Amino acid sequence: MKPGEQESTNDLFSQDDPDPVQEDGADQSAVSNSAKVASTKGVSQKAPDYHINTAPEMDALERAAADGKYGRHYSSEEQLGIIQHAIPGASHLVRLSLTNTESMAGLTAEALEQLVHEQDADAALAFLYIARVLAPPLVVPDMGFGRGIIDFDDVLSKIGWDPRSTSERRDMHRKIYQFIMFGERAQVIGRRRGAYKDKHTGELIDTEISAPLWRIHETERPEQASLFPAHEIPVRVELVMSRTWIDLLTSGQTAQFLPMGEMLGAIPGNKPSGAWARVIGLALASFWRRNPRGALSGQLRPTRRELLERYPPKTGTVADVLSSKNPRRAVEYWCDALQILVSAGLLDPAGETLISFKEMRASLPTRDWSDQWLDQKVEIYPGLLIKPHIEGRSAALPLTLPTPKRGRPKKQKQ
Known part of the structure; x- marks a missing residue:
């Protein structure tokens, strides 16, 4: 293949299988090689900002990616060629399977x-941005909705990656491509808890899903080939998003998000404090979206464990730091991460964020403090840049009336 030429691919490990097992989602006619679509030579789609999508199906995909580096919550069935990510009590799981051609090839x-x-917590931000580009929520779909050309350099900039050399840029492109391939192969399976009713018809909305986020339709290699062009990583891809995903993530009756993705993506994440700040922000978005009133009043108080283990930082898990020779570094990373989020406008300078590293370290016992520290509830409030959105979410919720007391009314004294 010549430099700059496009190729169509739906297979992760081989270009010889153009028709992998197709689950519910993007239909084969939409991703077939003969479909009339814009070439990756066309204009790539971009967005100035993106959302933290807190829908359970997206959360399942993000957590599967964040856990990938560490193998947490994964199991495999070698004979069936399946690996699965399942968190106890979660409504959705993620499954990756070999195609028939791949199995026959050994x-x-x-x-x-x-x-x-190859996956880590940064993949979650990449998924969120790309999904925002392909199918932004609360937008009336048009003919091209759910498909588009994704430029890898654009994704790099939106998730806070800054290559300092050509070689480093290629490595980052390879990483982005691994993220995108995971999004193609990771089939999210489950159904949302609770009932969703159509506001106009009163009918129940089906929230069951069994589909990957997207399919790779075409790839574009660099115009200037490297010394080993056969192994050249693409610079752009054309993606087709699953219909089921589009319906759940974009409909005004099922979309769940907060507009804070670009704020987290702007935080450098190569050092522990920055990586911790990014995953704390991702976790807080889920808590704040589900309980906006508690977030504003301070009644919502997650534990440090809930904020640090939901999406493990790419620089190492909190358990790794706490089991190291210097476990108090975890306290330092925590305090620094909160200050980063305050500076970014995502946290209010109040409560937990006012406690310095020295003060927190001095309050800890000399031994066996890690679990107690992790399970302690923290007082955290939304910052100036995100608070108005949470206030809007809170105002949109129905008022909760006090439950009347049961039993006979007391007789009034004469």
């Missing part, structure tokens, strides 16, 4: 495990 689930191991 590939095993180990090939999928290699892809999973």
Whole structure:
């Protein structure tokens, strides 16, 4: 293939299988090689900002990616060529499977495990931005809705990656491509809890899903080939998003999001404090979206464990730091991460954010303090840049009336 030429691909490990097992989602006619679509030579789509989508199906995909580097919550079935990410009590799970062609070629689930191991918490931000570009919420769909050309350099800038050399840029492109391939192969399976009713018809909305986020339709290689063009990483891809995902993430009756993705993406995440700030922000978005009134009043008080383990930081898990020779670094990273979020306008300078590292360290016992510290509830409030959106979400919720007391009314004294 010549430099700059496009190729169509739906397969992760081989270009010889153009028709992998298709689950509910993007239909084959939409991603077939013969479909009349814009070439990746066309104009790539971009967005000035993006949302933290807190919908359970997106949360399942993000957590599967964040856990990938560490293998948390993953299990495999070697004979079936399947690996699965399942969190106890969660409404959705994530499954990756080999295609028939891959199995016949002798590939095993180990090939999928290699892809999973390439994922980390930054993949969550990449998924959120790309999904925002392809199918922004609360927008009336048009003919091209749910499909588009994604430029890797654009994704780099939106998730806070800043390459300092050509070689580093290629490595980052490879990483983005691994994220995108994971999004294509990771089938999210489940149904939302509770009932969703159409406001106009009163009918129940089906929230069941069994589909990957998107399919890769075409890729574009660099115009100037490297010394080994056969292994050249794409610079742009055309993606087609699943219909089921589009319906759940964009409809005004099922969309769940907060507009704070670009704020988290702007935080440098290569050092522990920055990486911790990013995952704390992701976790807080989920808590704040589900309980905006509690977030504003201070009644919502998550534990440090809930904020640090929901999406493990890419620089290392909090458990790794706490089990190291210097476990008090976890306290330092925590305090620094909160200050980063305050500076970004995502946290209010109040409560937990006013406690310095020295003060927190001095309050800890000399031994066996890590679990107690992790499970302590923290007082955290939304910052100036995100507070108006949470206030709007809170105002839109129905008023909760006090429950009347049961029993006979007391007789009044004469």
